[in-house]
Amino acid sequence: MRSTSPLFLLSALLTLGLGCASAPTKPSGPAVLTSQETTVLSQGLTEAAVRYRAQVASPAPAVVERADYELVSDGQVVKTGSAKLDVRLVPGVPADVSFDERAPYVKSPEDLARLSTQGGTLLLALRGTLVVRSGDQEEKVPFAASRAARVPRLPTVVVAELDGARYSPEEVQINLRLGVHNPNPFPLKLEGLSFQVSVAGKSLETGTLAQADSVDASATGVYPVEVAVTRDTYGPEVKALISKGVLPYGVTGELTAPLMRVPYSLSGEVKLNVSR
Template sequence: MRFAPRATVHLLTLAAWLVGCATPPPPVPVGPVSLAAEETAVGEQGLADLELRYSGQLTSPGPAVLEKADYEFVSDGQVVDRGTAPLQVTLAPGAATPFSFPARAAYVDSAEALAALSQKGGSVLVALRGTLTVRAGGAVQTVPFAASRQVRGPRLPRVKVVSVEGARYSNEQVDLVLRLGVDNPNPFALRLDGLSWRLRVQGRELGHGVRAEHDTVDAAATGVYPVELAVTKETWGKDVRALIAKGTLPYEVAGELTGPRVRIPYSLSGDVKLNVSR
């Protein structure tokens, strides 16, 4: 029993030593991280939304990790979106490490704003700005960033009649083929929801429907959508023989072009000369 106190002392000493070994060393401070080569590039543009890709290079004097980017998406001086991009990029000591992240936002918030921007013409200044979070051991640094660029402002598409043909098969039947065109004046593809149409001949409706559903018109191109109808006693009325005998049919086509934040009504009219089909 007289040796118990000494054993207790040894046990306490051992416990203290173990606790001391389990305690992590204090974080070693790392010098400031520097940011260079900032720029933004357009990933994809639409009539109402835009994807920007921010890129830069970070240099850290010691080993570190770029954890995330907290950003604001700015269009014409207004913040239109906020977000966080997780990155987890390892920074080698003393080396410039490239990184990038995309951000997408609606830079036009309504059909009215889109129409005003289209009429105004010119370009739109867009930017990504915010802070980068860098961790080195237990120490955290935040690095501000910002980069902007000009993008061409969106232009509204236009609906037109590309061609119209009338083939007379008899004194009581004419087949009409009307080709509607959607002009896309933009340097990017145009996404459509649909192109509604309602066709009248000399004031009487022959039919209606929707074309171009969920279609895409290429940049600086025209999408063409045919509409085919027959002018007969059943579709136009009992006086169709007198109508066809004139050799020319007056027509009117009206409807609406729709897409993301786009609603464009249209009304087009003209005359179609009838050809004899053999």
């Protein structure tokens, strides 16, 4: 029977020990979320800015490299993205991570019209994975958090003010103020308000107002239109028309904004006052 020398045993033990020291170490457990939330920073008729915040803890030194995410509105994915984070994690100490996203939460004019009639609130959510690296190990930590936002509502166009001044038997000026009512708790950005004004069936004035304008939250923006009813604009029948003291009128047009088209049609009568 061969005997093993003490020197050989010591050498073998050292070899095994060195081999164990050179092997890659594994984290003692996965990184975890200790808290998370999504907040709505701002909202418009068709887009919103949201922020995701969380605290992440790891049992080993690690880095939260990035967030791969989806923005979800009313159950539909409206945007995907990736946010660089580079947040270092100290073992056992929760660290804050956050990122912002601004994107349309309405896909089409049809979606906007549907939501407007739906009323109530909708959920805006950020969901995805946080990519955490510890040594040569990479793990993906799922996350998801939502926040309720007010459903956007379409604005309406109304006649805010109306009067007619008779300067002579053949001259009347109609002062019309179109109102754009914004029922939302946020400002409404407009592209334009087109109009066509007719008097007694004849088109007398056309144009576009409110270009690149905005209406405050829960307010009505007012836009003036002046219409001259004279022999030149209406024709030789203007004297007989004015003599009645009341002029029938109609206003048609369209209110536009990103992903929004709101046609309108208004009509009525304007009683003439005598201007001296």
